[in-house]
Amino acid sequence: MLTLQTQTFFPLILNPSKTLIPKFKTLNYSQSPGQIPIPTSNSGLRFHDKLLYLKTLNVNPQKALQQNPNFRSTPLESLKLVENCLLSMGIERGAFGRIFDMHPQLLSCDPYFDLYPVFGFLLNEVKIPFVDIRKAVVRCPRLLVCDVDEKLRPTLRFLRNLGFVRMNAVSCQTTLLLVSSVEVTIMPKLDYLMSLGFEYDEVARMVVRSPALLTYSVANNLMPKIEYFLSVMNGDLGELKRFPQFFSFSLEGKIKRRHRLLAERGLTMPLSEMLKISDGEFNNRLIEMKLRLLSRR
Incomplete structure (x- = not known):
């Protein structure tokens, strides 16, 4: 069930508008860009609570701060908005560690400007069912840091012209192509x-x-x-x-090995049959083919 915070963003998914500002408008609460607030007992405690919160998400705080210095001045409430946004789209908390580890800039993003436009695009333009949004994001977290207008929509248009339409349309299995x-x-x-x-x-x-x-x-x-x-x-x-x-298929691990086994026995096999079957079935086919060959002599 959506929280009140996430419900305020949901209309954007149902009726997405153009991105209002460039991607990743950082929520910077320091007095000037790059300035770290002067530590006080209260600010130190809040910072400590924020690091502990990262650990509950299975995020390495040191790595997060190193790769996203803006996170130092981002309030914990802001991070919880990001968490609520992802949860509202069906993404389990257990996946957050990998997502934030790959793209730590998400820790200080604004869900309204940065995340919901992406989800609206996936739902309304790519036509991915809501229940599959989780699979799409977990498979390709980079979707969350791509600009809809500059990256995702032009690539989708190209893929559709290439033939990714109707039964072959882009799905949660192939959204990786959208970030290319x-x-x-x-x-x-x-x-x-x-x-x-x-x-x-x-x-x-x-x-x-x-x-x-x-x-x-x-x-x-x-x-x-x-x-x-x-x-x-x-x-x-x-x-x-x-x-x-x-x-x-792996060139060294499967293609060369199986072709060599066939060639050594003077046998041939259609490419699809040679590669798609399991090792056990492939060995059985070799024996059967060799026995048939011997019976003809």
């Missing part, structure tokens, strides 16, 4: 795949079927796997169009 830069992160993957000979529409279908493709490093993931697939496995690019999930 179109120019710096997404386009290099598309350009690399097209450089192999795929058409843009083919690449679009591949990434919609396997969204993780847009999160992999070209140099550390895509290129080594493509090189092995083409030069060692003598693979057909058409098979990658049918099974783009190939790039999600």
Whole structure:
């Protein structure tokens, strides 16, 4: 049940307006920017209570202060507003430690200007059901520190043009894509795949079927796997169009090992079958295929 404090913000989610000021307007209560209040017995006690409160959230106070000096002058009541905001969206207290550890600037943010616009965007524009908001944020806490107008909305528009619509729409499982830069992160993957000979529409279908493709490093993931697939496995690019999930499997831990076992026995297997099945089932398939091969001789 929402508290009175969080209820005052909830209309923004139901009818989100444009962000009124730049992201992360710090609630600075010191007399001048960067100034730390002169310690007194009362202020020292309040500061001590604030550090203890951080520990109840499983947040390292020393790290929090080091990475977000503004938190020193932020009242405890302000942090409780942030907590109430997250709780009102279904995010359990047990997840706060990880969220604040990854993004300590949240400790001194203003929920009205910084958090509720993001939640309103996820609910009303991305169309993520309320019950899945928790999953989206826990999976990708960076959502909470991204500007809706400058980052999230333009990326959503690009993804929808790419094909993330209807049954393939962005979900709580793929909101990680929303925090990606179109120019710096997404386009290099598309350009690399097209450089192999795929058409843009083919690449679009591949990434919609396997969204993780847009999160992999070209140099550390895509290129080594493509090189092995083409030069060692003598693979057909058409098979990658049918099974783009190939790039999600470990090159050393699974692709090379299983291909080597097949090659040593003179056997072949469709790419999807070779990688999707468990080790036990793969070994059983090897035995069955070898026995069939021997029976034909």
